[in-house]
Amino acid sequence: MNHPNTQQLKIPNPKSVVILGAGAWGSSLASLVSSNGHKVSIWSRRSNLQLASTVNDADIIVSAISMKGVPDVIAQLQLLKLPDKAIFVTATKGLDTQTTCTPSQIIQTVFPSHPVVVLSGPNLSKEIELGLPSATVVASHSGTAAEFVQLVFSSPRFRVYTNLDPLGVELGGTLKNVIAIAAGACDGLQLGTNAKAALVTRGLSEMVRIGVSLGAKAETFYGLSGLGDLLATCNSPLSRNYQVGYQLACGKTLAEILTHLQGTAEGVNTCSVLITQSIGQNISMPITEQVYRVLQSESTPRQALEELMLRNIKPEYYG
Ligand SMILES: NC(=O)C1=CN([C@@H]2O[C@H](COP(=O)(O)OP(=O)(O)OC[C@H]3O[C@@H](n4cnc5c(N)ncnc54)[C@H](O)[C@@H]3O)[C@@H](O)[C@H]2O)C=CC1
Numbered sequence: 001m002n003h004p005n006t007q008q009l010k011i012p013n014p015k016s017v018v019i020l021g022a023g024a025w026g027s028s029l030a031s032l033v034s035s036n037g038h039k040v041s042i043w044s045r046r047s048n049l050q051l052a053s054t055v056n057d058a059d060i061i062v063s064a065i066s067m068k069g070v071p072d073v074i075a076q077l078q079l080l081k082l083p084d085k086a087i088f089v090t091a092t093k094g095l096d097t098q099t100t101c102t103p104s105q106i107i108q109t110v111f112p113s114h115p116v117v118v119l120s121g122p123n124l125s126k127e128i129e130l131g132l133p134s135a136t137v138v139a140s141h142s143g144t145a146a147e148f149v150q151l152v153f154s155s156p157r158f159r160v161y162t163n164l165d166p167l168g169v170e171l172g173g174t175l176k177n178v179i180a181i182a183a184g185a186c187d188g189l190q191l192g193t194n195a196k197a198a199l200v201t202r203g204l205s206e207m208v209r210i211g212v213s214l215g216a217k218a219e220t221f222y223g224l225s226g227l228g229d230l231l232a233t234c235n236s237p238l239s240r241n242y243q244v245g246y247q248l249a250c251g252k253t254l255a256e257i258l259t260h261l262q263g264t265a266e267g268v269n270t271c272s273v274l275i276t277q278s279i280g281q282n283i284s285m286p287i288t289e290q291v292y293r294v295l296q297s298e299s300t301p302r303q304a305l306e307e308l309m310l311r312n313i314k315p316e317y318y319g
């Protein structure tokens, strides 16, 4: 089968793309889409634009807001008349603390007749703003919707793959944030490359375990949206989640870190949701548990390390 290359990817008519959220990720996504010749409108809770007039002709509505704003903004959209053609794209990486739902689950419940596409991958927004090359995944139960979104976002500097496991893609981007906090702490404590490799590998194992129990496919976690994003976030000081862990290891309190952090570190809230889910489903998540204890000030990063190293010895189960 012949696939077009990125030079041939022009959609004949420019599409109307609405980005909800004017933070770091919303702005980067807007610049990617507008560089491809599409019409982009950015809405945020602080802008003067009316949500109703912004979305009234949208082909694509992208959520790039922090998780805590998603239920409220989707409830606002529910009161409006959306075009039948509108496809939702969620680029938010978090879990709702009230319901434990993912953003795509919240959107699909409210808008059952609109396709929902998850966009997630190793996409540090600062690098994308610099025009550096990057790849991502767009996943949906509707292959047609995923391919449409792929065409709108693809460019020679942003390579977009489709995937039919939206939950797996969404959970990859969400669960890795907790491991990135641990990786930042590992670097902050200067534990070395061997320790980091062990942490990230066992972290991936935790992601697969809880992800599969929630209904995702195991293999999805070994792709760009799982392992790919895990590697990017666990190895870059540009990651806010990594920064949280790094600075905790340097002795700062969580409150101090969050006050000065630029943007959202979703891993902090995601970690609490995962603890509830892992207890409820009786799934072992030792790294997540230690991150939780450190975030709650019940333990220090150094004590968390000792707890992990002193666990009962066992075979290397995968997944
Ligand atoms: N920055 C990055 O490199 C990437 C971020 N993401 C994800 O995108 C989401 C947004 O991240 P950033 O843009 O970096 O965060 P940010 O903190 O820069 O921007 C967050 C946006 O959400 C809006 N928002 C926050 N609470 C809200 C509420 N209660 N109601 C309505 N709007 C609200 C803010 O006004 C702002 O426009 C997060 O889930 C993040 O994990 C995903 C990939 C890359």
Ligand SMILES: O=C(CO)COP(=O)(O)O
Binding pocket: 093, 121, 122, 123, 124, 125, 173, 177, 180, 229, 232, 233, 238, 239, 240, 241, 242, 264, 265, 266
């Ligand atoms: O998800 C991201 C990169 O893919 C961004 O990570 P942070 O939210 O930790 O900055």
